[in-house]
Amino acid sequence: xxxxxxxxxxxxxxxxxxxxxxxxxxxxxxxxxALNHADFDLYAGEVLAVIGDNGAGKTTLIKAISGAIxxxxxxxxxxxxxxxxxxxxxxxxxxxxxxxxxxxxSPALSIADNMFLGRELRKPGFMGRWFRAxxxxxxxxxxxxxLSDLGLMTIQNIGQAVExxxxxxxxxxxxxxxxxxxxxxxxxxxxxxxxxxxxSRRVLELIQDVKARGMPIVLISHNMxxxxxxxxxxxxxRLGRRLCVIDPKEYxxxxxxxxxxxxxxxxxxxxxx
Amino acid sequence: xSDADAAxxxxxxxxxxxxxxxxVASFEGHEKTFVDRLQHFLHANxxxxxxxxxxxxxxxxxxxxxxxxxxxxxxxxxMQQVSIIGILAAAQSLVILTAxxxxxxxxxxxxxxxxxxxLAVNMGVPTPLAIGIGFIxxxxxxxxxxxxxxxxxxxxxxxxxxxxxxxxxxxxxxSGAQSIRSQDIDAxxxxxxxxxxxxxxxxxxxxxxxxxMVLIFAVLWYVLNRTAWGxxxxxxxxxxxxxxxxxxxxxxxxxxxxxxxxxVCAIGAWAAIGRVGSxxxxxxxxxxxxxxxxxxxxxxxxxxGRGSIIGPLVGALIVGVFNSGLRLAGVDVLWQVFxxxxxxxxxxxxxxxIRKVSA
Numbered sequence: 001x002x003x004x005x006x007x008x009x010x011x012x013x014x015x016x017x018x019x020x021x022x023x024x025x026x027x028x029x030x031x032x033x034a035l036n037h038a039d040f041d042l043y044a045g046e047v048l049a050v051i052g053d054n055g056a057g058k059t060t061l062i063k064a065i066s067g068a069i070x071x072x073x074x075x076x077x078x079x080x081x082x083x084x085x086x087x088x089x090x091x092x093x094x095x096x097x098x099x100x101x102x103x104x105x106s107p108a109l110s111i112a113d114n115m116f117l118g119r120e121l122r123k124p125g126f127m128g129r130w131f132r133a134x135x136x137x138x139x140x141x142x143x144x145x146x147l148s149d150l151g152l153m154t155i156q157n158i159g160q161a162v163e164x165x166x167x168x169x170x171x172x173x174x175x176x177x178x179x180x181x182x183x184x185x186x187x188x189x190x191x192x193x194x195x196x197x198x199x200s201r202r203v204l205e206l207i208q209d210v211k212a213r214g215m216p217i218v219l220i221s222h223n224m225x226x227x228x229x230x231x232x233x234x235x236x237x238r239l240g241r242r243l244c245v246i247d248p249k250e251y252x253x254x255x256x257x258x259x260x261x262x263x264x265x266x267x268x269x270x271x272x273x
Numbered sequence: 274x275s276d277a278d279a280a281x282x283x284x285x286x287x288x289x290x291x292x293x294x295x296x297v298a299s300f301e302g303h304e305k306t307f308v309d310r311l312q313h314f315l316h317a318n319x320x321x322x323x324x325x326x327x328x329x330x331x332x333x334x335x336x337x338x339x340x341x342x343x344x345x346x347x348x349x350x351x352m353q354q355v356s357i358i359g360i361l362a363a364a365q366s367l368v369i370l371t372a373x374x375x376x377x378x379x380x381x382x383x384x385x386x387x388x389x390x391x392l393a394v395n396m397g398v399p400t401p402l403a404i405g406i407g408f409i410x411x412x413x414x415x416x417x418x419x420x421x422x423x424x425x426x427x428x429x430x431x432x433x434x435x436x437x438x439x440x441x442x443x444x445x446x447x448s449g450a451q452s453i454r455s456q457d458i459d460a461x462x463x464x465x466x467x468x469x470x471x472x473x474x475x476x477x478x479x480x481x482x483x484x485x486m487v488l489i490f491a492v493l494w495y496v497l498n499r500t501a502w503g504x505x506x507x508x509x510x511x512x513x514x515x516x517x518x519x520x521x522x523x524x525x526x527x528x529x530x531x532x533x534x535x536x537v538c539a540i541g542a543w544a545a546i547g548r549v550g551s552x553x554x555x556x557x558x559x560x561x562x563x564x565x566x567x568x569x570x571x572x573x574x575x576x577x578g579r580g581s582i583i584g585p586l587v588g589a590l591i592v593g594v595f596n597s598g599l600r601l602a603g604v605d606v607l608w609q610v611f612x613x614x615x616x617x618x619x620x621x622x623x624x625x626x627i628r629k630v631s632a
Contacts, residue, residue: 104516
């Protein structure tokens with residue numbers, strides 16, 4: 001365990017406060033090692049991209065942070081305090097919201113139902129207390145508010161089923177849900193992978209909007225142009241651990257690809273602790 | 274470095290978007306045919322199919338079978354005849370909404386009625402206590418199903434196929450394959466037959482059992498549509514993994530669903546004693562399959578997450594209307610079974626067609 005050592009500060013610009021850190025994460029699936037003493041640092045107000053080859057362990061790393069799996073070893077700290085999540089619900093209760101690649105929406109439920117899934121509002125007073133009645137009006141009003149905050153109110157009817165929305169709109173609902181409830185960190189797994197050019201642009205703008213409100217974002221993506229456009233720092237994951245953290249202004253996309261595939265050694269100053 | 278510079282502004286290829294259509298994700302306004310509109314309407318209102326079928330079949334049998342069919346007495350008799358299957362269909366709906374199936378509903382109901390009868394009539398336990406113990410046993414039977422489905426991760430079909438046989442065997446063991454006679458119940462525990470009593474409203478005669486069926490559906494409608502738990506039931510049936518990632522404790526919800534179904538079956542057991550007038554271990558042998566038929570005709574999708582709880586009530590009534598109408602029209606019983614078979618297949622085909630609605 002390396003949690004007693006000071007946090008790594010691989011880049012000069014990142015003297016900002018660390019929001020979410022991980023040290024020495026290990027995860028085995030049978031004999032396959034998905035995480036091999038991986039480290040992770042996310043600073044306040046930044047967009048951190050996580051890139052890596054297929055099988056490098058990006059998804060496992062993100063699942064550990066978002067509570068979907070429990071690492072076998074290692075420590076995760078949120079705002080400097082050690083945390084251990086047994087389920088995505090616990091991570092959410094700590095203010096970490098995740099937009100999964102599959103979006104984790106229930107297609108037959110309405111937009112409002114989906115946004116409040118698992119944290120529904122109850123009516124005040126007798127009906128809510130004794131009959132556990134949902135406060136539909138309040139949920140629909142807030143859902144509409146959140147969507148229009150993010151400029152997504154091309155959706156006419158908040159009560160329409162999510163399965164009747166286009167791919168871009170669904171992504172918008174999932175991002176709005178995370179932005180509405182995330183208080184500390186938002187994690188996005190391949191948010192543009194299934195989208196067209198126009199919808200991707202919309203999601204990248206959403207990322208900037210959310211960042212502008214001071215919320216740090218972890219972005220997992222295979223799309224180098226998108227990563228280099230929105231990321232403040234890039235975490236390169238290779239063979240189950242953090243290889244290096246680079247500044248997208250100082251390196252090219254081909255450098256990044258070379259590092260993550262092992263074609264090129266990263267410079268010493270970018271190597272993580 | 275050009276790469277890094279480019280990264281700070283829009284991607285080059287995106288310049289192709291300049292002057293593009295500003296509308297977001299709208300579709301070409303192709304002419305919508307009547308069939309398209311119908312499909313949309315039914316997708317948005319899934320309960321309309323069974324309701325339309327019910328109204329049409331009532332009208333059709335009114336013409337075929339004549340005035341007897343339309344009498345208030347006959348219509349209330351239909352409700353009485355479907356009340357037990359209706360209550361089981363309510364339990365079944367909860368499970369089917371989670372993309373499961375419960376083959377044990379009928380067996381657990383008969384088992385509970387045997388437990389209630391044995392305790393109250395043969396062992397002298399006060400009747401309300403016997404009924405309460407019956408409710409607890411029904412709930413536990415449901416939780417057993419839920420345990421195997423969530424903890425041991427077996428398919429619901431297999432689990433409930435097993436418990437169907439287990440409950441049936443227990444029921445024969447407890448009862449010694451003997452019925453408890455009506456006069457014995459009257460003598461020691463008349464409360465067991467409470468749901469056999471009836472009220473007359475005009476020419477109609479409503480048993481408490483039929484009123485209970487409607488009440489159970491009303492309560493379940495409220496729970497499924499107006500509480501968070503109900504939304505979770507739909508979400509779990511729709512996409513369990515997505516529900517889990519959205520922060521729903523899906524396994525807990527599933528166990529609760531099976532337990533609730535078991536409790537509803539136990540309430541049905543009390544009503545069944547009133548309906549039949551005695552406790553018979555050999556009764557309701559096909560009740561599980563009939564309840565599934567009512568649920569399917571009622572438009573609840575076997576794939577989970579879709580359909581309204583009101584559908585199975587209408588589905589049970591449709592089955593009752595067909596049976597009653599065909600009987601009054603003097604048609605052989607085998608054609609009633611024939612008709613219900615076709616109805617089931619057509620109902621599922623409709624469900625598939627409605628699901629394919631284009632956005």
